[in-house]
Amino acid sequence: MSGISDSIESFRAAAAEADIHTVEVAVPDTQGHLRGKRVPAKRFLENTFESGANIADAMFVFDMQNDLPDNEFVNMDTGYLDAHLVPDNSTGRIFSHRPGYGLVFADAVNEHGDPHPLAPRSVLAAQIERCRAAGLEPVVATELEFFLCNPDWTPVQAHIQYSSLTDGMEFEAVLADMRSALLGAGIEVEGSNAEYGAGQFEINAGPADAMTAADNTVLFKSIVKQVAMQHGYKATFMPKPWAEQSGSGMHVHTSLTSADGKNAFGDCSEGEPNDVMRAWMGGLLEHAEAMTLLGAPTSNGPKRIRPYTFAPTHVCWGLDNRTVLARCIAESGSSANRVEFRSAGADANPYLIIAGILAAGTDGIERNLDPGAMGSGDMYGNPGDCTALPTDLPGAIAAFEGSELASRLGDTFSRSYVSIAQAELPLAAENNPDPDDVNDWERERFIEHC
Ligand code: GLU
Ligand code: MG
Numbered sequence: 001m002s003g004i005s006d007s008i009e010s011f012r013a014a015a016a017e018a019d020i021h022t023v024e025v026a027v028p029d030t031q032g033h034l035r036g037k038r039v040p041a042k043r044f045l046e047n048t049f050e051s052g053a054n055i056a057d058a059m060f061v062f063d064m065q066n067d068l069p070d071n072e073f074v075n076m077d078t079g080y081l082d083a084h085l086v087p088d089n090s091t092g093r094i095f096s097h098r099p100g101y102g103l104v105f106a107d108a109v110n111e112h113g114d115p116h117p118l119a120p121r122s123v124l125a126a127q128i129e130r131c132r133a134a135g136l137e138p139v140v141a142t143e144l145e146f147f148l149c150n151p152d153w154t155p156v157q158a159h160i161q162y163s164s165l166t167d168g169m170e171f172e173a174v175l176a177d178m179r180s181a182l183l184g185a186g187i188e189v190e191g192s193n194a195e196y197g198a199g200q201f202e203i204n205a206g207p208a209d210a211m212t213a214a215d216n217t218v219l220f221k222s223i224v225k226q227v228a229m230q231h232g233y234k235a236t237f238m239p240k241p242w243a244e245q246s247g248s249g250m251h252v253h254t255s256l257t258s259a260d261g262k263n264a265f266g267d268c269s270e271g272e273p274n275d276v277m278r279a280w281m282g283g284l285l286e287h288a289e290a291m292t293l294l295g296a297p298t299s300n301g302p303k304r305i306r307p308y309t310f311a312p313t314h315v316c317w318g319l320d321n322r323t324v325l326a327r328c329i330a331e332s333g334s335s336a337n338r339v340e341f342r343s344a345g346a347d348a349n350p351y352l353i354i355a356g357i358l359a360a361g362t363d364g365i366e367r368n369l370d371p372g373a374m375g376s377g378d379m380y381g382n383p384g385d386c387t388a389l390p391t392d393l394p395g396a397i398a399a400f401e402g403s404e405l406a407s408r409l410g411d412t413f414s415r416s417y418v419s420i421a422q423a424e425l426p427l428a429a430e431n432n433p434d435p436d437d438v439n440d441w442e443r444e445r446f447i448e449h450c
Pocket of ligand 1: 246248249250309310311312322
């Protein structure tokens with residue numbers, strides 16, 4: 001049986017059918033890494049599903065290496081408290097690639113029983129509510145790229161054969177197992193292909209409500225890494241592992257369901273966004289510079305934002321054009337109409353970048369923001385008067401800190417998030433000051449953990 005159990009009763013039935021022995025109670029950290037507790041299935045089903053579990057709140061202020069940079073909210077003086085984990089029993093999965101195991105996501109609450117302000121699931125939940133208050137239910141899909149590597153972190157191929165069905169057949173066994181493991185965990189897979197990088201692949205997940213899409217995305221990364229390992233390989237979502245190769249992105253597609261159950265972007269004319277889509281994109285562009293930090297939270301991610309890499313460099317929108325930031329799919333009367341936001345790297349925390357997109361888009365709708373003229377053609381070579389996105393971490397931090405977007409996401413969260421990013425600056429300055437080069441120190445720091 002595959003799919004997502006939407007209640008403890010259906011999870012109980014699925015757990016019995018699959019004869020699982022262990023339930024992972026999972027909570028995503030600020031870096032998008034899944035942490036949690038492994039609980040014997042019997043104990044989870046009798047007790048933990050209701051009573052929950054505890055985990056050190058330090059996990060919300062870790063950097064990529066689990067170091068604890070200075071933080072004003074979680075530190076030695078606050079005593080590194082336990083956050084309480086409340087299982088969200090509508091998120092149960094049974095794994096097919098690790099028989100005997102299932103997983104349930106959990107929300108973290110603080111010592112007062114309130115949503116933990118630093119927990120990415122709390123940050124996203126607040127923005128989903130904001131979108132709902134505007135009468136719209138967000139529907140989200142992510143597209144992730146990654147490099148498949150040998151155990152020494154060299155890519156498995158030295159040449160590119162984009163989307164080939166002939167080349168690279170020696171890797172199809174591992175890719176096929178990844179697709180089935182994802183399907184087994186209730187993640188709809190639309191397809192996979194070889195990407196435009198040596199050893200780079202992409203797997204596209206289907207659309208889901210915003211929280212499920214974020215849950216699916218962190219699980220996706222974990223499963224891809226686990227299946228790679230089962231085959232003797234490694235997989236990395238580091239956004240720019242090699243300066244001379246393509247980077248890996250996390251493209252985020254969003255549409256909105258209105259109260260009548262229809263796609264609010266549905267009634268576009270061919271190639272012409274409707275008013276709701278225009279306002280949504282207006283919001284995305286208004287906050288795009290600030291959003292860079294959510295999509296590129298370390299010194300490595302901004303190195304992906306370079307001309308002629310198919311990652312966007314300017315704040316612009318367009319139709320089917322891989323050089324723009326917000327690519328809209330606007331077909332006549334199509335329920336598949338959506339806006340693809342292309343600036344985040346594959347290391348982005350999906351909860352946070354999706355929260356940023358919802359915060360920005362909702363602001364666009366509330367204020368009826370205008371996205372301006374459509375960008376067309378080569379937006380790298382001819383960006384016109386479009387603003388350039390930040391291309392390094394100091395620029396990304398400066399655009400986010402104190403921004404309207406930061407305050408929409410919550411002051412406590414945003415201040416903590418900025419301090420984690422700021423702690424990267426002296427490390428990068430000391431170990432790799434070159435804004436364009438990716439050196440061994442940087443790969444060592446990020447390749448395993450992204
Ligand atoms: N690899 C590119 C990026 O880093 C995206 C390529 C594509 O259009 O799929 O965003
Ligand atoms: Mg791609």
